[in-house]
Amino acid sequence: MYALRMSNLPPYLFARIDEMKAEQQKKGVDIIDLGVGDPDLATPPHIVESLCQAAKNPENHHYPSYVGMPAYRSAVADWYKQRFGVTLDAGKEVVALMGSKDGIAHIAEAFVNPGDYVLAPSPGYPVYRTGTLFAEGRVHEMPLTRKNNFIPVLADIPKDVAKNAKIIYINYPNNPTAAIAPDGFYREVVDFAADNDIVVVSDNAYSEIAFDGYRAPSFLETKGAMDVGIEMHSLSKTYNMTGWRIGMAVGNTEILAGLGRVKTNVDSGVFNAVQHAAITALRGSQDCVKEACAIYQERRDVLITGMRSLGFDVPTPKATFYVWVPVNDCMAFSAKLLNEAGIVATPGVGFGASGEGYVRFAITRPVARINEAIERMRRLNL
Numbered sequence: 001m002y003a004l005r006m007s008n009l010p011p012y013l014f015a016r017i018d019e020m021k022a023e024q025q026k027k028g029v030d031i032i033d034l035g036v037g038d039p040d041l042a043t044p045p046h047i048v049e050s051l052c053q054a055a056k057n058p059e060n061h062h063y064p065s066y067v068g069m070p071a072y073r074s075a076v077a078d079w080y081k082q083r084f085g086v087t088l089d090a091g092k093e094v095v096a097l098m099g100s101k102d103g104i105a106h107i108a109e110a111f112v113n114p115g116d117y118v119l120a121p122s123p124g125y126p127v128y129r130t131g132t133l134f135a136e137g138r139v140h141e142m143p144l145t146r147k148n149n150f151i152p153v154l155a156d157i158p159k160d161v162a163k164n165a166k167i168i169y170i171n172y173p174n175n176p177t178a179a180i181a182p183d184g185f186y187r188e189v190v191d192f193a194a195d196n197d198i199v200v201v202s203d204n205a206y207s208e209i210a211f212d213g214y215r216a217p218s219f220l221e222t223k224g225a226m227d228v229g230i231e232m233h234s235l236s237k238t239y240n241m242t243g244w245r246i247g248m249a250v251g252n253t254e255i256l257a258g259l260g261r262v263k264t265n266v267d268s269g270v271f272n273a274v275q276h277a278a279i280t281a282l283r284g285s286q287d288c289v290k291e292a293c294a295i296y297q298e299r300r301d302v303l304i305t306g307m308r309s310l311g312f313d314v315p316t317p318k319a320t321f322y323v324w325v326p327v328n329d330c331m332a333f334s335a336k337l338l339n340e341a342g343i344v345a346t347p348g349v350g351f352g353a354s355g356e357g358y359v360r361f362a363i364t365r366p367v368a369r370i371n372e373a374i375e376r377m378r379r380l381n382l
């Protein structure tokens with residue numbers, strides 16, 4: 001019944017974990033879910049209020065513009081200027097997205113012919129791969145390993161692959177490894193992309209979730225980046241707005257026009273009232289972001305201290321709300337946590353073959369629950 005390409009789509013691991021979780025819940029187990037990367041914190045009230053007001057205005061009830069309201073695109077451009085020192089032309093270098101997943105899932109359609117390569121990190125956000133498969137491209141995995149500080153080694157990409165690659169995905173601060181981009185990495189990416197005529201797609205969804213004073217850069221800060229790439233960003237993680245579906249693609253005009261042309265044919269833009277709320281988020285006080293980071297930082301410290309006390313060799317992440325923990329067999333480890341301790345953690349292999357040997361904990365639950373998870377793990381004698 002289904003098309004062939006459906007069989008190429010990876011099994012949706014999160015759906016399988018949900019099934020296992022439901023089985024445990026049916027037995028009455030009190031589940032501690034550290035699996036899914038969705039903040040447990042509420043969207044700040046001033047943003048919610050802005051949506052309520054905008055939703056009452058009939059002017060906002062029509063089809064939105066495909067690329068986003070001018071006022072939203074200006075707010076994005078001003079935020080990029082203020083936050084990263086990157087100058088964007090709001091009219092040509094900013095496109096509204098229904099969350100960054102929208103841009104990531106669709107961009108390959110604009111640039112990839114059947115059989116072309118797409119370079120994607122492994123482990124990595126699964127949509128880099130599925131977007132490529134829908135465009136009938138071939139994924140070349142760039143392994144992120146502890147030895148390489150979870151940074152792809154561009155020199156390891158075979159010349160013939162690089163020559164036939166159309167897109168390279170990079171994602172720092174990184175999901176799932178929580179790694180950050182070292183100085184000089186984006187310079188290397190720009191040169192590599194220019195040499196091989198490859199579109200760079202930087203996924204910067206976690207730039208604002210950072211600790212210990214770390215400030216994540218934008219890929220577009222690097223000289224020449226605007227010539228070769230775009231950045232996908234989103235309000236989802238920054239303002240606890242995962243359910244609202246709003247993000248942005250910014251950068252090279254021609255690349256954005258390709259993405260925009262695909263999107264014009266598959267969706268009709270973001271609800272204007274949501275764009276108004278997003279303007280409030282971007283232009284308003286950023287104290288709410290600081291407060292969220294302080295909460296995540298405390299949870300991070302509780303989790304890594306606890307994991308170390310159990311004998312796990314965990315580095316201290318500088319950004320994202322994930323902790324990437326080395327284990328022996330990730331599937332067996334996750335299954336044991338869920339079935340014997342009621343704890344959900346995501347097996348690394350769900351993010352690609354090079355994720356084997358790790359599980360990802362999302363610190364999207366309160367400190368008391370993280371402490372409870374540590375105590376349950378202590379009783380398991382892992």
Ligand SMILES: *Cc1c(COP(=O)(O)O)cnc(C)c1O
Nearest residue numbers: 099100101125175205234236247
């Ligand atoms: C959450 C996430 C996204 C997408 O989030 P949206 O809600 O679609 O903006 C993109 N990339 C990574 C790495 C993520 O973790």
